[in-house]
Amino acid sequence: MTLVDHDLAARVIERALRHGGDFAELYVEDRHGFTVSLDDGRVERPRGGSERGASVRVVLGEATYFGHVDGLAEGPLLELAGSVAAGVRAQRREGESRFGARARRSGSGARAALAPGDRTALLPQPAGSHPITEPPQEVAAERKVELLRAGDAAARAAGDAIAQATVGYVESRRIVEVFNSDGLAAADDRTRTRLSVQAIARRDGRIETGSETRGGHAGFELVADAAQEIAGAATRKALTMLDAVDAPTGRLPVVVGNGFGGVLLHEAVGHGLEADAVHKRASVYADRLGDQLAVAGVTAYDDGARPNEWGSDGIDDEGTPTQRTTVIEDGRLTSFLHDLRSARRAGAQPTGNGRRESFRHLPVPRMTNTYFAPGEASVEELIGDVDRGLYAVSFGGGQVEPATGDFVFGVSEGYLIEGGRVTAPVRGATLVGSGLEALAAIDGIAGDLAIATGFCGKAGQSVPAGVGQPHVRIRELTVGGTAA
């Protein structure tokens, strides 16, 4: 099945380039979603929907002209292309009168390599790279409800202190097609499934929450038997934190847990490697390609092709096949993350990181699944060498200013390390620092790589992103605690 035929795509692109442009693209999408949750024992908020739409983009020199419409009918698509072209024309006129040579330096190279009548076959999807065993839309709604109830029952069975549980199920399918003036015609069929549990524990007036999520570019098979395990992880966190003491404050060694602990890499390093930030010098990594930023043994990847992973796709949202990109190799910064434009500008190869939330958004360089490669150490060794420090197992979330690399992470599950042993759980700890500082201070990596399910927000767009790592030790980091 195709959403728009090639002949129409070619005419849209031709019209988009009517007033010039170096590049034009048509992106079309058909998306279906379904979500339902269970809260306090009650199945609620079932919601489903379907959306179809398209966007057209023309690039002329450094400028991008963009528009989108709901629906895929021929008339509105051609109208959209016409209105984007009108934007090009208006700016060229303006540019020629006001900026002279500057705007004229490009823009004469309009070309529509995908000519009307072309019958280029869609690029075949990388075969079986993200196989879907049980398409969620074919699974009876009752089974999804049973899954929620199983999660709820498992959470409640974890102890009397569990006061409440919320279980959420989300499925989506996005079929996308990308056509551009370089002759590209590519398609992708993306199914994602996700199950999450949040537990609230109460005891003696104390209240703590714990949550766990499993998601993938996968079908219902990913979560079908996972309710118990996910609920178990969520309740364990909530119950553990009931006994938490105030977090310490100061400069301390920090051992960061595997899986979601990788959000530190994502925020503190990954965003600074996205080539749009690099181009605008809004990244501390801008001039650092080839530099030794961490000790040998520290290697990190962005891998959008990792089978069935949450942040994986067949192609990115510009039609570039996803790939594994080594961003740090033995401590040396080796690559930025590119979309088509940033790659062209930098004279680099696209890395399959041109992602967008939907047809309503422009693609920007984004991470897919970002993680540290496994090292040689054991978790026991990493912790055993620490006299007094923090074991940050999981984060509630994090935030970074890419321009400075300054980050803040709320530790949702953390423990004191005393005399080489993990002791009391702590609450209210935050990690504060900068990416360069944290990278340089890594002094141990374990072998237990795990990748967790995250959402990444940038430029007003939210996309699924896998974050991961094995256990990693940072020699020293600022811990902001509640014990002042």
Added chain:
Amino acid sequence: MSDATAAGCASGDDLESLAGWGVEAALSAGAGEAEAWCERSTSRRIRVYDGAVESLSDAGGRGIGIRAFLGERSGYGYGTDLTADGIRATARIALDAAAIADPDEHGALPAEPGVADVEGLCSDAMAGWTTERKVELALAVERAARGRPGVSQVENAVYSDAEASAAIANSRGFAAAYDATRAFAYASAFAGEGEDLMTGLGIGLGRDPGALDAAAIGHEAADRALALAGARQPSSRRCPVVLDAFVAASFAGLIGSMLSADAVQRGRSLFAGREGEEVAEPALMLVDDGRHPDGPASAPFDGEGSATRRTPLIEGGHLRGFLYDTRTARKDGRCSTANASRSSYRAAPSVGTTNLLVEPGEAPLDELLRRAGEGLYVTDVAGLHSGVNPVSGTFSVGACGRLIEGGELAGPVREITIAGDLVGMLRGVVAVGSGARWVPLGGSVRAAPLLIGEMAVSGS
């Protein structure tokens, strides 16, 4: 809707008919009751960089969302296909969804829907602005920011606007529509280089581009970045803290989300069971106002057709009440406060704030600083939503700003965390500043600076 046909404002009339079809489609598919929400918008977004257009977007969107009731069960469907077949398919999705929900005795359509009189949602001046003039406005924002000595980069200067219409209809015979326009511009400026680089944000908003002061927006971005240039990590301390309006707005937004009756009824708010109690210093007044003439979130009715209103939340230091939609109001035996909010037609209505107002006080900023004496002026916080436990209210967030020494602003600081608990912080509000402003970041809040008696600040 009197000005619905004026230039710049699309007419919501045909949307009202589409919403009506949505209701009928759901009823004929077997729903006991139904409601449909229909939207259409056109929007522009202009991003400039280094004196030239970086991107220019022109977009149109439309869609319908249908809420269907099967007895006490309800489900939601949404779609972009507004043909008769498309609307029927969306109604079918809503009914299939309703069939798997558990019954909810409180779920219902509003008993008394209505439309409030809200002035000035739609500006006729919008239509008079060509794309070229809007580009010029975005460039003027960037020039103003770059023009400040010490600014090393302006990463973003963005202008955006939208003309939107929304309509609602339900099976009790209620139908209404409205149109609104909005314009918005911001810039993000850098001061310093490399590891010393600090950033600043400037924002302006209104109903049309004429309401935006390009120079003020650019200067604000530059001045906020320059104020932080050369920031260092200070030593840990307990001290008075002044939150600027941006930061006060972030905290107010967080508190607003905890005053949702839904969060309260689900036991996920530290304010549960505290109605009428003293939760803050009398200086602090917090109001939700869905009809504020300048409010970005203002509308004549909420997401399920209740007439918008003004709801005091914290007044005279006491917690006055919570924010309700129809379902949560029925559960508590109250009236809806018209806080059924929808992020778009894709989302079923749920309780949310409209425009949250931290009412300004008398004291100008320099007086707040003088009263603080030795303390910290916070101009940015990070990780607020991940760093707060909504049930206990304990928080620990990253921050940057300036030290306060001898009652005046002193050296810039970064890589600090401020910690405490929200009620403790509210009770510690010693004074509210006079400089209130809109901060449309992740919600619609108009806030003024706050002086907090003491907070734990951790650095090195």
